[in-house]
Amino acid sequence: MNPLLDIENLWVRFPTRQGTFDAVRGISFSLGRERLGIVGESGSGKSMTGRAILRLIRPPGIVEADHIKLGGVDLLEKSEKEMRDVRGERISMVMQDPKFSLNPVMTIGDQIIEAYRLHNKASKSTAWTKALEMLEAVSIRNPERVMRAYPHEMSGGMGQRIMIAMMLIPNPEILIADEPTSALDVSVQRQVLDIMDKLVKERGMGLIFISHDLNLVADFCDRVLIMYAGRIVEVCDADKLHDAQHPYTRGLLNSLPRLDTPRDRLDVLTRDPSWSDAPSVSGRA
């Protein structure tokens, strides 16, 4: 099977006064029509990986790779203008907190319609109907009212469902979800995930799910990449995550409380400098 996305030797660098900081250091992986989880702690480079795929790293940041192939075409060879046809239409992204990722002074309807009309020649009324359908698909009750509302009138869970609707309306092939539930209450996390999962499956999309929540990823994804210091240290099937071998992954797992085996004290992660020097593991299926 041809992968949707294939990345070879991806680097993200930031030149600073103290020298170059490498946020992502030569990782390679592929994505099929699957749910691929990327986990790691803050600063491990997982968000940077997501943004680098869309070429959204702002200068002075630099993205380098042997290739980032989307359907066989290297995104790095595209001009900025050609990239705009990729963003939204072929690869989309849902970000962490809908409070900040929606424009506060535009109605929700305008923002969704805009996302649709950027890639489809459609009249305003067609786009309005499309947006209504999309809001219904993410289980928004009373979508007519929501279309005319502003983001500050929405709850976090609704905001994130709106965000998903907005990002899926141009029908992309790949969705990058960057900590999509971290800002939400636990009670609505599951609901948002279920909606996202259903839509991704229905449309046969590939999903990159970036998270620091190991249990969530183990539960929700098909395959998991574990990142540490800008490299992939381990790749495994999500249902076998709890049998992971790498000491970093083990350390992370052991630092989490478990209902079935309660412990008085949780382990603290002890880091081995050799982890960050070890070569990146290939994340190809």
Added chain:
Amino acid sequence: MALIEDNGKGRARASLPPWIQTAFLTIGSIAMTMLGLLFVTFIIGRVMPIDPVLAIVGERASQSTYDAVFLELGLDKPLIVQFAYYIWDVLHLDFGTSLLNARPVAEDIARVFPATLELATLGIFFGIVFGVPLGVVAAARKGSWIDQLARVLALVGYSMPIFWLGLMGLLIFYGILGWVGGPGRVGIFYVDVVPSVTGLILVDAALDGNWDVFKDAFSHIILPASLLGYYSLAYISRMTRSFMLEQLSAEYITTARVKGMSEWDVIWKHAFRNIRVQLITVIALSYATLLEGSVLTEIIFSWPGIGSYITTALLSADMNAVLGGTVVVGLIFILLNIFSDLLYKVFDPRAK
């Protein structure tokens, strides 16, 4: 029983349409602020070591003349009564008589204020038209040559004394190049040619269809207006730049880029929409400052505006004129503030 009636009243008021409530609140706050302003000008008028009677009758007047004027001015009454009279007068646009020319101060202000209004409006227009785009581009291309240029322009604008720039402007563009008209609002041959309807010469000339006067007036106003515009530009462009930088680092900007939007649309349709409220405050403040009358500019360009009027009055201890001018300037500030508050509600859905 009284309590129940009160409750009933409270409910009736709460059920008024929100815009009427807002209107009442707005009018109430204007009235309170004006009252405060009048109180201050009244007190200043009383504590100044200038005897208002002597200022009118002169030092050699007889005691009986002095007493007559003293009574006429109501100075024998308690302060609170005097204050009430003062408010009554101001509400009837009566600021007293100017000591310099024995004309009502209100008439003088009605004559000089349009000159300042014309100059300030054209000035702020330049400031907005050039300052806002410059600030936006400087933020979008942070660190580029245009950002550096904007910084130098703003720095020069902040630090050059306006009288020096004004004199240099006159020397170069009027004296040497002859591109613009000299000091004054119009050339000597055009004074009082068009009937004064609004007091704004450009508007009056256009209404009269007298394009010769219009051209002449324009050539006179363009230099001082550009100068004032430059100073507002310096301030407006700097503020626009920093507002834009803040918005451009916001997460919803990334969202817009993820959608596949062009950078131009990201900047103007998303980021710029979010700075409108802050920008309105900055522009309103700049405009208010210009409307206050820029004394130095008005003096250098012999511009008969409110700035030079108040200054002249102050230097000759013409307190009625000074206080009248102060009240007008204060009123402008209040109205501009209210106006920008109203615009907030239009531009920011969260303020509703």
